[in-house]
Amino acid sequence: MNDHKIRCAVCKKRPHGIAEYVEASIGHLLDSVDDYITQEEGTFNPSNNLFTCTDCYVKIGMPSGRNGWRPRGFYFQSADGTWCVWDKRIGDIERRDPRVYG
C-alpha cells in the first residue's frame, strides 16, 4: 500500500463517488467503500491505488491479462480518441494500446 488515495484510473473518481461501489459495499457489510475496492474489486492495483470502475473499464476496451488486469497509471483520451496512460513511475505519457497490458 502507499498513501495515494484510491481512485478510478480513468474518471479519477473516488469509490464513494460511484453509486455502483457504494451499493456493493453496503451489500458486503463493509465499513467503507474503499474496503470494498481493496477486497473485492478485481482491477484494484495496490502498488498505485488505482482501479477502473465498470463504466471506464468498458470505455478503455475491457483490457485483460493472463493473471488479471490492473491499471498501471492514469488514463487520458487524446483528441483522436486514442487512450494514453500517464505512468507516474516513469513520469512520461506513453501511447500504447491499453489492451496489451497484462
Ligand SMILES: [Zn+2]
Ligand atoms: Zn471510472
